[in-house]
C-alpha cells in the first residue's frame with residue numbers, strides 16, 4: 001500500500017482526466033455509463049477510491065448523496081479543500097479493503113474505481129470486492145474499474161520504441177516480457193477480459209454491462225488532441241455508441257464492469 005500512497009502523493013490526480021481531450025474522453029464515457037445505469041437523484045453512493053473527486057463531485061451535482069473516500073491522504077485533503085466540498089456527505093481516508101466504518105447494506109451504489117487495478121494479489125482483490133458488496137444493499141449497483149493487461153503491455157511497448165539507446169531498449173523489452181507474463185507493471189495489475197467477466201461467477205451479482213472507457217487511445221492521442229470541436233464531439237459520440245460492444249471491451253485500455261448485487 002505504501003507504494004500506491006507514494007505514487008499518488010507525487011501525482012496530480014486532479015489533472016489526470018482534464019489535462020488533454022484524449023484523457024477527457026474517459027471522463028465523458030464514464031459519466032455516460034454512470035448516468036445510464038444508476039438513477040442518481042437521491043441515490044446513496046459510496047465512491048471508495050474517489051481520487052480527488054472527479055466523479056464524486058459530478059454525481060453530487062446531479063442529485064446523488066455521495067460519500068467519498070480514498071487511500072491517499074493528499075487526495076482526500078484535495079477533496080476537503082475543493083470549493084464544492086460541502087456537496088459531499090462525507091470525505092474520509094481509508095482503504096477499500098476495509099470499509100468497516102460502514103454497516104452492511106448501507107449504499108444503493110458502490111463505485112470501486114481505482115483499487116482493483118492496484119491490488120497485485122488475487123486475495124486482496126477478492127477482499128476488496130467482498131467488502132464493496134457487504135456495504136451495498138441487495139439490488140444495489142457495484143461499479144468496478146479495471147485496467148487491461150493489454151494496456152500495461154502497450155504502455156511498456158510505447159516506452160521501448162522511444163528508447164534510442166539499444167541497451168535500455170532491451171531492458172524495457174525484457175520488462176515488457178515480464179509484464180505480459182505476470183500482468184503486473186510496477187503498481188498496476190492488468191486484468192484479462194475473461195477475469196473481468198468471471199466476477200459474476202464468483203460473487204453474488206448479476207452482470208449489467210462491461211464497457212470500454214478508454215479505447216486504444218495511447219495510439220491516437222496526439223490526433224485526438226488536435227481535433228476541432230465538431231470532430232471531437234463526433235469522436236465522443238462514436239466512443240459512447242461503441243463502448244459496450246464486446247470487441248471494444250476486448251481491446252480497451254480501461255473499462256467499467258457494472259453489476260447488481262443479488263442477495
Ligand SMILES: C[S@@+](CC[C@H](N)C(=O)[O-])C[C@H]1O[C@@H](n2cnc3c(N)ncnc32)[C@H](O)[C@@H]1O
Nearest residue numbers: 008049050051070071072095096113114115118
Ligand atoms: C487513477 S485514480 C482514479 C480516481 C477516480 N476513481 C477516477 O476514476 O478518476 C486511482 C485511485 O484509487 C486510489 N486507490 C488505490 N488503491 C486504493 C485502495 N486500496 N483503497 C482506496 N483507494 C485506493 C488511489 O489512491 C487513486 O486515488
